[in-house]
Amino acid sequence: PDGTKFEYKTPVDTTTPGDKDATVVVTYPDGSKDEVPVKVTVTDPRTDADKNTPTPKEQSVNVGETPDPKKSIGNVGDLPDGTKFEYKTPVDTTTPGDKDATVVVTYPDGSKDEVPVTVKVVTPNMPAPSTPNMPAPATPSTDADKNTPVAKDQTVNKGETPNAKDSIGNVGDLPNGTKFEYKTPVDTTTPGVKDATVVVTYPDGSMDEVPVKVTVADNSAQASDSTSAKKEEAKELPNTGTEAHAGLATLGLLGALSGFGLLSRKKKED
Structure with a gap:
């Protein structure tokens, strides 16, 4: 009906994302009420780029090799599945030395981060011909x-x-x-x-x-607070409007019984 009012029985917690259980109290113009269990979904408006911070990681490649941009990020396991990595511009590996580069991190929602990194370009170890009977320096093998x-x-x-x-x-x-x-x-x-x-x-x-x-x-x-909250919830059963209907039914039954009593008395007097 026109004039019906709506309010939450208790405030909805929107400080964290997720589905939140709540109860809407519907108050009608005649003062009667209904309580309706509902769900409110709280979403995080931030982009993946807002939520994540990729960290740089130095990697080494041989002269002439192409570095992998994913290996220039140190916390790939913390980033969302489906995140993509690429160098903003190709890394020059034609000469040895520390090369500055930028990795563009593209998240599943399309947002991006740009991470400055360093790629170390090295010359492969070679045996020294001037020193016979000397083994070549060991290269990483495991x-x-x-x-x-x-x-x-x-x-x-x-x-x-x-x-x-x-x-x-x-x-x-x-x-x-x-x-x-x-x-x-x-x-x-x-x-x-x-x-x-x-x-x-x-x-x-x-x-x-x-x-x-x-x-x-x-x-x-935390467990103690949760137990107390459950006890309080158990004490207060939700009001679905059945109490008002039950009261009306009881009044109707008492009225009917009173009418039968008066009719019986009148017949007796006659």
């Missing part, structure tokens, strides 16, 4: 020599088991089939920042050990 895993902080709740892979920030740069495990289990029985070591095992069997930190959060207070 996966561990060719890759540099980067530590990444992660947070888990007290009692949870952290994932060693989540403690490495550039998983996307490492070879397929690389395995990750903690050197010793992380103690999550007490809250705090815990030092740990991730053992990165490459497909060729070579290994790297990466010192990392795992923050163990104390979730006991």
Whole structure:
């Protein structure tokens, strides 16, 4: 009806994105009410470029080789799936030296970041002919020599088991089939920042050990608040308007019984 009013029973939390449960109180002109459970979807208006910060990473290539722009970003594993990488202009690898370049990071929503990076162009190691019977300098041969895993902080709740892979920030740069495990289990029985070591095992069997930190959060207070909230919610059942209808039905029944009583008395007097 005209004049009907609408309000949320409690304010909707829009500080974080997601589907939020809420209740709309509908108040009619005669003062009666309905309560309607609804959902409000809260979206993040920021672009992928606003939400992410790609970090530069130095890479080395031989003279004449073409560098991979993805390998010039140190935290590829933190960026959204489908993110693309390209150099703004081709990197000159015709001569050795440190070459400045810019990687254009294009996110799935079309937004972009430009990251200044450095590409080191080196001359391949060659044996020295003037020194007979001397072996040529060793060149990187194992996966561990060719890759540099980067530590990444992660947070888990007290009692949870952290994932060693989540403690490495550039998983996307490492070879397929690389395995990750903690050197010793992380103690999550007490809250705090815990030092740990991730053992990165490459497909060729070579290994790297990466010192990392795992923050163990104390979730006991959060669980207590959640339990209290559920108890309060259980006390207050939603009003769907059935109370008003039940009251009207009760009044109608009492009226009918009163009418039958008066009719019976009149017949008796007659």
